[in-house]
Amino acid sequence: MEAGGFRPPRQISTRAGLIHALDEAAALEHGLLLQYLFAAVSMKRRPDEGLTERQVELLRDWEGTLLEVARQEMAHLGTVCNLLNAIGAAPQFSRPNFPVANRYYPSDVDEDGQEEHLTFALEPFSLATIKRFVRFETPEPEATDRAVAAEPALRWRTVGDLYKQIARAFATLDERTLFIGDQRAQETDDWTALLKILGVANRQDAIAAITSIIEEGEGTPVGNEQSHWQRFVDIRKQLEAEQARDPSFEPARPVLANPLTRPHFETAGGQLISDRLAGEICELHNGVYASMLLMLLQYFAFAGEQDDAREELRATVRRLMSAVIRPLGELLSELPAGPDHPGATAGPSFELYGTISAPVNPARAWLLFTERLADQAEVCDALSREVGAPPRLAYLTTNLRLAAATIKRAAPAIGSAEN
Amino acid sequence: MLSLEFAGWFCCRLSTDPDPSDEPRGVSGWSYALAGEPDLDRLIRFQDAPVVRRPGPDVGVNVRRVVLDGQPLGAHPLLGARVELLDEAKFEGRNGLVSEDGWEPMLPFHLAISGDGLRVSRRDPLGAQERPIWEIEPQLLLRQFLERETRPTPEQVLGAAGIPSANQHFRARRTALRSALTAAQQAGDEVAQVALDKRLRSLRPIEPRMLISYGFKVGEFGGEGIIDGGADPGTPLDSTQPWPFRAWLGAWDVDALCGFARGRLEIPTL
Numbered sequence: 195m196e197a198g199g200f201r202p203p204r205q206i207s208t209r210a211g212l213i214h215a216l217d218e219a220a221a222l223e224h225g226l227l228l229q230y231l232f233a234a235v236s237m238k239r240r241p242d243e244g245l246t247e248r249q250v251e252l253l254r255d256w257e258g259t260l261l262e263v264a265r266q267e268m269a270h271l272g273t274v275c276n277l278l279n280a281i282g283a284a285p286q287f288s289r290p291n292f293p294v295a296n297r298y299y300p301s302d303v304d305e306d307g308q309e310e311h312l313t314f315a316l317e318p319f320s321l322a323t324i325k326r327f328v329r330f331e332t333p334e335p336e337a338t339d340r341a342v343a344a345e346p347a348l349r350w351r352t353v354g355d356l357y358k359q360i361a362r363a364f365a366t367l368d369e370r371t372l373f374i375g376d377q378r379a380q381e382t383d384d385w386t387a388l389l390k391i392l393g394v395a396n397r398q399d400a401i402a403a404i405t406s407i408i409e410e411g412e413g414t415p416v417g418n419e420q421s422h423w424q425r426f427v428d429i430r431k432q433l434e435a436e437q438a439r440d441p442s443f444e445p446a447r448p449v450l451a452n453p454l455t456r457p458h459f460e461t462a463g464g465q466l467i468s469d470r471l472a473g474e475i476c477e478l479h480n481g482v483y484a485s486m487l488l489m490l491l492q493y494f495a496f497a498g499e500q501d502d503a504r505e506e507l508r509a510t511v512r513r514l515m516s517a518v519i520r521p522l523g524e525l526l527s528e529l530p531a532g533p534d535h536p537g538a539t540a541g542p543s544f545e546l547y548g549t550i551s552a553p554v555n556p557a558r559a560w561l562l563f564t565e566r567l568a569d570q571a572e573v574c575d576a577l578s579r580e581v582g583a584p585p586r587l588a589y590l591t592t593n594l595r596l597a598a599a600t601i602k603r604a605a606p607a608i609g610s611a612e613n
Numbered sequence: 614m615l616s617l618e619f620a621g622w623f624c625c626r627l628s629t630d631p632d633p634s635d636e637p638r639g640v641s642g643w644s645y646a647l648a649g650e651p652d653l654d655r656l657i658r659f660q661d662a663p664v665v666r667r668p669g670p671d672v673g674v675n676v677r678r679v680v681l682d683g684q685p686l687g688a689h690p691l692l693g694a695r696v697e698l699l700d701e702a703k704f705e706g707r708n709g710l711v712s713e714d715g716w717e718p719m720l721p722f723h724l725a726i727s728g729d730g731l732r733v734s735r736r737d738p739l740g741a742q743e744r745p746i747w748e749i750e751p752q753l754l755l756r757q758f759l760e761r762e763t764r765p766t767p768e769q770v771l772g773a774a775g776i777p778s779a780n781q782h783f784r785a786r787r788t789a790l791r792s793a794l795t796a797a798q799q800a801g802d803e804v805a806q807v808a809l810d811k812r813l814r815s816l817r818p819i820e821p822r823m824l825i826s827y828g829f830k831v832g833e834f835g836g837e838g839i840i841d842g843g844a845d846p847g848t849p850l851d852s853t854q855p856w857p858f859r860a861w862l863g864a865w866d867v868d869a870l871c872g873f874a875r876g877r878l879e880i881p882t883l
Contacts, residue, residue: 254639254640262641586635589635596746
């Protein structure tokens with residue numbers, strides 16, 4: 195401690211400090227993947243949107259890359275939840291609503307030497323956006339610090355830097371007392387292609403898992419063509435080349451940056467969608483997204499459900515991502531944002547209207563999931579019948595009804611879980 | 614029993630996980646609608662593909678053999694007949710919400726075999742409008758399928774499709790695509806160039822292990838077969854008893870968005 199004043203601790207030296215850092219990592223991964231998803235669904239896709247066939251193909255490649263990286267971030271989020279579980283903590287799916295101006299990458303320093311934060315924002319795909327993504331994943335030397343205490347005031351310049359601090363804690367805290375979590379809660383299956391979640395039982399597993407996350411993000415010291423950083427750099431270069439070749443090339447739809455369905459006290463801005471249909475579809479999207487998070491929480495928290503029920507829960511989460519959440523996000527990017535935003539389209543806001551928590555009793559939690567999905571199916575059905583509604587909504591209604599039916603069938607009986 | 618044995622390449626322009634099952638162009642899965650092509654639609658087409666990718670197989674599933682009570686017939690109105698799935702049949706998986714990959718029912722299932730003056734057809738009521746799909750028990754949908762152990766080996770699949778070597782087939786496809794790309798470049802055809810370039814970048818070997826085996830009785834859950842046309846089927850056919858159907862769909866050629874179908878429909882005689 196320096197003489198003359200208080201300085202909060204930086205280094206992770208306790209279980210509580212490690213949980214705090216892992217919570218931060220979970221919120222960070224979650225926030226990153228949503229920004230990548232938003233940029234992906236904002237992209238133009240068809241020649242009738244003012245693109246040549248070659249540009250359509252370029253954009254398809256870039257969108258595919260963003261979606262793939264987002265899936266890997268989902269896997270990282272799952273692995274972080276495994277790390278939390280392994281040390282006896284709860285999985286973490288909470289995060290602040292967008293935009294977030296003063297929380298992440300707090301040690302960044304601008305050209306004048308002033309500290310600044312990188313804003314977490316939902317912005318349509320552009321050169322500025324991809325440059326921001328490159329910055330998120332940039333490999334940099336790790337930070338050093340010296341103070342010691344319980345819950346540190348973390349300082350980090352990159353995602354890799356944060357993880358390296360976490361890895362140091364796993365390497366130094368007493369292994370015999372650190373790993374007290376229920377191993378049955380560990381998730382180790384491949385959810386889908388490029389969505390492999392790593393299990394954690396001990397120090398070696400923990401460090402291996404963190405190393406894997408770092409390497410997928412920023413690469414290895416000898417480079418990694420498939421690292422997120424390298425892939426974003428490649429997109430940036432290709433976009434710059436295409437814009438030099440065709441100055442009129444505009445890769446994204448006129449999607450509203452940081453769309454919102456309602457104001458949130460904690461956000462640093464945002465733009466309210468004023469078209470009624472788009473607003474209601476956006477609310478539906480947020481509702482299904484929250485349902486998925488609740489089910490993820492239930493899955494990772496592990497309340498003693500039977501294996502086949504857990505498998506249905508996991509499968510339904512995975513299915514909802516592809517079969518409902520992404521399609522709703524895509525169609526929002528083509529709907530008008532409303533009279534307050536002439537020429538702009540809406541987009542998925544990924545707002546959380548409350549905390550992500552589920553009942554302790556698993557049977558009641560599952561009942562909640564079933565009700566939510568069934569209600570959301572009815573809302574989707576009603577919206578699909580409105581004049582001007584995207585035809586895709588009818589298909590998504592059926593998907594939501596199928597998801598609700600699956601969860602209802604697999605749910606533990608109320609009586610069976612009363613203990 | 615009249616047995617109609619059929620085979621041939623079918624077309625299915627479907628999106629693949631993790632793309633949404635109604636994804637129109639293909640982004641994050643391994644199948645794509647190419648430049649200049651219509652959207653993906655998941656329809657299983659045994660005849661009349663809307664797009665024929667060249668190089669690639671010719672689409673057409675036809676009756677190759679007609680067998681009556683164990684005896685192959687040298688001539689029959691249904692020999693060489695067109696086999697079709699009517700009413701816009703799809704592999705109904707919906708990213709696993711209905712069923713996972715490889716266990717996707719063909720819905721609706723309405724089979725028609727049309728030959729020289731004779732047509733037999735039958736529709737399975739399951740998955741049609743009578744009952745919404747989310748109310749159908751998954752076990753009922755799974756009744757369309759044969760057990761895994763009854764499936765043909767990859768060698769048998771490739772043999773049926775007339776592909777002696779999957780590797781050789783793949784290399785030949787790559788060579789043919791490169792030649793076609795060169796020709797498109799020389800012709801200044803940008804759309805073809807973009808499409809062929811995408812095919813080359815995405816090219817995957819033919820996949821004989823990726824197959825679905827169906828085996829069920831059409832009409833077991835209601836409905837009646839229709840036998841029409843003036844030609845003589847050779848023996849009176851029973852339209853009321855269930856018609857056993859067994860087939861596999863495999864040899865998936867994702868580059869051409871085609872697969873090979875082989876199977877038989879059995880129609881009880883009176």
